[in-house]
Amino acid sequence: MTEIRTLTPAEVDLAIDWAATEGWNPGLHDATAFRAQDADGFLGLFEGEDLAAVIAATAYGAGFGFLGLYICRPDLRGRGYGFKLWQAALERLGPRTLGLDGVVAQQDNYARAGFALAHRNIRFGGKSAAFPKIDGIGPIDMAALPAVLGFDRRHFLFDRPLFLEKWLAPPDGAALVARAEGEVFGYGVVRRCRHGHKIGPLFAVDEATAWALYGALSGAAHAADPGSDLFLDVPEPNEAARTLAAEAGLSPVFETARMYRGDAPGLPLARIYGITSLELG
Secondary structure, three states: OEEEEEOOHHHHHHHHHHHHHOOOOOEOOHHHHHHHHOHHHEEEEEEOOEEEEEEEEEEEOOOEEEEEEEEEOHHHOOOOHHHHHHHHHHHHHOOOEEEEEEEHHHHHHHHHOOOEEEEEEEEEEEOOOOOOOOOOEEEOOOOOHHHHHHHHHHHHOOOOHHHHHHHOOOOOEEEEEEEEOOEEEEEEEEEEEOOOEEEEEEEEOOHHHHHHHHHHHHHHHHHHOOOOOEEEEEEOOOHHHHHHHHHOOOEEEEEEEEEEEOOOOOOOHHHEEEOOOOOOO
């Protein structure tokens, strides 16, 4: 007998473990921030007592939702469990515009479900070059938080304060902002993952600010774990971001397709040098 229900915190942790097995390299503490945005958005299909498939159907208010962490246990694939859970996720999010970052092998299936390709995201990874410190980059403290939340809203396009409350305080990482006279020009987060560290998001008003933030974030990762790999998920249309990643010594290792059902948000891709996550957008 199958059952679909909301995952417990421990089961969300298990879903993150499955994502690691798939090679998606999630952060060590991602689940806490993910659940802060929409604790009821993590669904699982159970066959008896066994968890067979998982999906994140995360709501951002009444207008937008994001699908991610869509995994069926390998030994139970081909039985329709994944599709049944997918339908439940779509029903939960209802008429919202929906986004997802689909793996290449599933893009045709998503298209048949009404999702249209917006652009590719390319994960760059490797040993990053070191950069000198630049003035004007510092930690995100309480005084900077309101301006950072506003800056994030202009780039993500939907409010996510509960998520950011956790995401901007990574237990193994750093959250840094570029600002002057109270105005934010960019911010970014680096966090420890199952393998190395990952930067995301990396939002900046211009290339110089993006470089300054990247240098500071990569420096924080190197200080915590010298020689570890660094990863950055770049929207392909942002040529400056692809150049930054390449000149920093990173190479393409993975790609996804950002797809939407409904009106695609007009993301300012020229200012998005790294997306936040493949799981929640």
